Amino acid sequence: MVESRRWGSLFSxxxxxxxxxxxxxxxxxxxxxxxxxxxxxxxGVMPLLPGPNAIENYRTALTEGRSQxxxxxxxxxxxxxxxxxxxxxIGKLSISILSAFAIVYFRFPFRIxxxxxxxLTLMLPVEVRIVPTFQVVADxxxxxxxxxxxxxxxxxATATFLFRQFFMTIPEEMMEAARVDGAGPMKFFKDILLPxxxxxxxxxxxxxxxxxxxxxxxxxxxxxxxxxxxxxxxIQRMVTGGDSEPLWHLVMATVVxxxxxxxxxxxxxxxxxxxxLTETEK
Amino acid sequence: xxxxxxxxxNSWLPYALLAPQVIITLIxxxxxxxxxxxxxxxxxxxxxxxxxxxxxxxxxRLFADPLYLSSMQVTLVFAVGTTLxxxxxxxxxxxxxxxxLRSRNAYSTMLVWPYAVAPAIAGVLWWxxxxxxxxxxxxxxxxxGYDWNHRSSSTDAMILVIVAAAWKQISYNFIFFLAGLQxxxxxLIEAAAIDGASRTKRFWTIVFPLLSPITFFLMVVNIVxxxxxxxxxxxxxTEGGPAQATNILxxxxxxxxxVGLNLGSSAAQSVILMGIVIVLTVIQFRYIERRVNx
Numbered sequence: 001m002v003e004s005r006r007w008g009s010l011f012s013x014x015x016x017x018x019x020x021x022x023x024x025x026x027x028x029x030x031x032x033x034x035x036x037x038x039x040x041x042x043x044g045v046m047p048l049l050p051g052p053n054a055i056e057n058y059r060t061a062l063t064e065g066r067s068q069x070x071x072x073x074x075x076x077x078x079x080x081x082x083x084x085x086x087x088x089x090i091g092k093l094s095i096s097i098l099s100a101f102a103i104v105y106f107r108f109p110f111r112i113x114x115x116x117x118x119x120l121t122l123m124l125p126v127e128v129r130i131v132p133t134f135q136v137v138a139d140x141x142x143x144x145x146x147x148x149x150x151x152x153x154x155x156x157a158t159a160t161f162l163f164r165q166f167f168m169t170i171p172e173e174m175m176e177a178a179r180v181d182g183a184g185p186m187k188f189f190k191d192i193l194l195p196x197x198x199x200x201x202x203x204x205x206x207x208x209x210x211x212x213x214x215x216x217x218x219x220x221x222x223x224x225x226x227x228x229x230x231x232x233x234x235i236q237r238m239v240t241g242g243d244s245e246p247l248w249h250l251v252m253a254t255v256v257x258x259x260x261x262x263x264x265x266x267x268x269x270x271x272x273x274x275x276x277l278t279e280t281e282k
Numbered sequence: 283x284x285x286x287x288x289x290x291x292n293s294w295l296p297y298a299l300l301a302p303q304v305i306i307t308l309i310x311x312x313x314x315x316x317x318x319x320x321x322x323x324x325x326x327x328x329x330x331x332x333x334x335x336x337x338x339x340x341x342x343r344l345f346a347d348p349l350y351l352s353s354m355q356v357t358l359v360f361a362v363g364t365t366l367x368x369x370x371x372x373x374x375x376x377x378x379x380x381x382x383l384r385s386r387n388a389y390s391t392m393l394v395w396p397y398a399v400a401p402a403i404a405g406v407l408w409w410x411x412x413x414x415x416x417x418x419x420x421x422x423x424x425x426x427g428y429d430w431n432h433r434s435s436s437t438d439a440m441i442l443v444i445v446a447a448a449w450k451q452i453s454y455n456f457i458f459f460l461a462g463l464q465x466x467x468x469x470l471i472e473a474a475a476i477d478g479a480s481r482t483k484r485f486w487t488i489v490f491p492l493l494s495p496i497t498f499f500l501m502v503v504n505i506v507x508x509x510x511x512x513x514x515x516x517x518x519x520t521e522g523g524p525a526q527a528t529n530i531l532x533x534x535x536x537x538x539x540x541v542g543l544n545l546g547s548s549a550a551q552s553v554i555l556m557g558i559v560i561v562l563t564v565i566q567f568r569y570i571e572r573r574v575n576x
Contacts, residue, residue, distance in 0.1 A: 046413070101339075114304055
């Protein structure tokens with residue numbers, strides 16, 4: 001601090017409190033709405049103070065959902081989301097650390113060519129090639145399966161780049177020493193590279209988990225069987241299912257449950273999260 | 283591209299290590315992308331029985347189609363609005379948080395978590411807040427005499443999706459601005475203060491120019507986000523309406539391909555979007571290279 005400013009700093013606090021309020025408000029409203037009985041939403045303005053129905057609403061959401069409208073209970077969707085997010089995360093991490101290892105520690109024909117193939121995935125998000133990707137997955141018989149939900153999303157250029165970048169900073173001597181001691185490439189990878197990469201793996205895990213959990217368009221396309229609905233896409237079915245107004249108390253309970261796991265991950269692993277975010281994007 | 287100075291010798295192992303990544307990329311990225319290219323020059327008849335080669339006809343039709351042109355315009359307004367709103371607020375918060383000593387971490391934690399909220403959920407949250415019959419904001423707006431209705435008013439619908447998209451992105455921009463602010467050398471600011479520059483002047487003549495690489499980077503990232511990652515917001519709330527007012531390009535590809543089953547046109551739109559992503563990615567990477575070099 002260069003000069004002391006009593007009133008200025010008060011003003012700064014005021015702006016920040018307002019900012020936090022803007023950021024927190026939508027979730028606050030959702031939590032409040034999820035504690036009210038359905039009747040509250042029929043007239044007047046939405047409530048801003050907690051209501052009496054919290055336990056009942058969450059129980060209904062978790063065990064029944066909107067079964068009449070063909071949506072599965074939330075507990076099933078949460079499980080599906082967890083499986084999909086973990087499969088995507090672990091898949092991405094393992095295939096990209098292996099390919100980064102190959103690219104940095106070996107010299108072989110077509111190395112640059114493979115690097116460019118991986119790089120291309122950066123330029124082709126699912127959103128821009130929706131129809132043909134769907135056709136490929138349909139032809140492979142992977143609709144309505146966890147394999148179809150996760151495998152097409154696990155190629156990752158960013159993770160490969162990050163691992164490559166990190167491997168380049170590891171001193172040459174490490175590998176030379178390992179070779180002198182007679183360690184082969186896989187032993188070097190397992191006993192030296194993996195332990196050194198733990199922080200990077202953890203940071204990427206946080207980012208990838210959030211990415212996987214929040215997938216929307218892909219599950220929407222390839223799941224027609226409610227048994228495979230994930231929670232983030234399931235919310236849309238709850239909002240638009242039927243002509244009537246959405247059942248706000250259940251929708252908001254679902255919203256809270258859907259947002260909770262990734263938010264908890266960020267809150268508990270904030271340092272890793274910021275590291276993962278700022279390093280993958282550089 | 284570099285490797286290590288000394289490398290392992292093995293004729294098959296590197297290929298085996300690369301295989302999973304490369305196979306997935308080929309099957310789920312390269313192949314569909316080339317299919318999109320291929321289908322963009324074809325047209326199917328109404329029953330999907332006959333396919334004919336039509337050259338650039340699909341593209342010509344797109345650029346003559348007022349619906350597509352209006353979708354481009356909608357995307358532009360949406361992307362610029364989202365980027366300005368979320369970057370502006372994020373910069374303001376980051377500057378203020380950076381001034382704090384004891385409360386810095388507490389404020390940061392409160393500001394970063396919306397990153398974890400899926401775009402679709404962000405959309406539903408704001409949709410609820412803006413709900414014309416029970417939402418709190420229309421209630422307040424009504425008191426000042428504004429009749430909010432995003433189901434009939436195009437402007438209202440656009441504001442709704444921009445607010446939802448920007449809200450979710452504030453935390454991302456905040457993290458990068460804060461990291462940038464923390465790397466501004468203190469000595470520069472102190473020197474300017476000794477020379478009598480006011481806080482405002484110090485910010486605009488020293489801090490902001492030093493932040494310009496990060497600002498540029500964030501602009502590209504935010505435009506990519508608004509163009510491609512906000513599908514969920516549109517799909518879960520306005521569904522492109524009212525009257526196409528929020529029908530962004532990505533949503534239109536989906537609608538034309540899956541609902542309208544117009545494969546040729548949808549593929550041509552995919553190809554145009556790929557072109558846009560490639561340009562944006564190249565800009566982003568050129569910027570990274572430049573920054574590494576100085």
